[in-house]
Amino acid sequence: MLHYPTNRLTSKQAYKFLSGSIIPRPIAWVTSMNPDHGTINAAPFSFFNAAASDIPLATLSILRQNGSIKDTARNILDTKELVIHLVNDQVVELMNKTAASLEPEQSEITINKIETISSKSVAVPGIKAAPIRMEARLHQYVPIKNHEEQVITDLFVVEITDFYFTDTIFDKENEYIIPEKFKPIARLAGHTYAHIDKLFDIKRPD
Numbered sequence: 001m002l003h004y005p006t007n008r009l010t011s012k013q014a015y016k017f018l019s020g021s022i023i024p025r026p027i028a029w030v031t032s033m034n035p036d037h038g039t040i041n042a043a044p045f046s047f048f049n050a051a052a053s054d055i056p057l058a059t060l061s062i063l064r065q066n067g068s069i070k071d072t073a074r075n076i077l078d079t080k081e082l083v084i085h086l087v088n089d090q091v092v093e094l095m096n097k098t099a100a101s102l103e104p105e106q107s108e109i110t111i112n113k114i115e116t117i118s119s120k121s122v123a124v125p126g127i128k129a130a131p132i133r134m135e136a137r138l139h140q141y142v143p144i145k146n147h148e149e150q151v152i153t154d155l156f157v158v159e160i161t162d163f164y165f166t167d168t169i170f171d172k173e174n175e176y177i178i179p180e181k182f183k184p185i186a187r188l189a190g191h192t193y194a195h196i197d198k199l200f201d202i203k204r205p206d
Contacts, residue, residue, distance in 0.1 A: 016189065019046075019188075020189035023187070023194075024194050025048070026048055026049065026086065027186070028060055028086075029087050030043055030044070031082065031109070031124050031127060032071070032076055032083075033123060034104060035075075040125060041108060042127065043070070043071070043108065044099055045061070045062055047060070055139075056163075057159055058134070060158060061155045062153065067151075073154040080137055081137055082138075082158065083122065083126045083135050084136055085126065085127050086130065086184055088131050088182060088183050088185055090131065091127070091129050094129070119135045120161075121161040121162050122161070126164070131182060132169070134160045136158040136161060138158055139158055141157075142156075168181055169181040169182040
């Protein structure tokens with residue numbers, strides 16, 4: 001078995017090993033608002049997952065780039081609000097366009113002519129075409145530091161205030177999401193994405 005001590009890895013190697021090993025990952029397509037000029041930013045992140053259900057919490061980890069905080073992270077810290085969208089084939093191309101690096105005053109929503117919809121619990125609008133969206137507020141913020149005490153990642157624990165599902169992917173009688181209808185896009189490494197396929201069940205032991 002090949003062995004790589006992490007104290008000998010470059011940051012690029014560590015990222016490649018993490019993003020290539022921890023797969024598939026869900027994609028959080030996040031809208032946030034700059035409070036200074038009202039710009040709506042949209043960006044995808046795949047270091048994202050559920051955290052708790054007694055109160056519905058999710059984690060969102062936004063890696064800093066060359067030590068600089070990203071627009072989405074700054075907006076969440078400033079407004080304490082965001083909307084998380086899940087991605088399928090219908091929106092994957094739009095999602096990818098919003099991954100481009102823009103200035104804070106430039107809106108990925110405006111540039112890519114993405115239709116939005118007003119939220120109920122937050123001022124940040126949602127993306128209308130997304131099959132699932134979740135309005136959220138900041139619950140806890142953790143600045144992740146390296147060994148030199150420099151912040152390298154902004155980790156957010158957010159509380160979901162509202163869930164929205166398109167009718168076609170949701171079983172209203174049993175109140176669950178139908179994965180075969182949802183067909184979420186998962187993030188792998190590099191430029192690669194995947195579909196969930198060949199579902200199977202294994203009964204958990206008592």
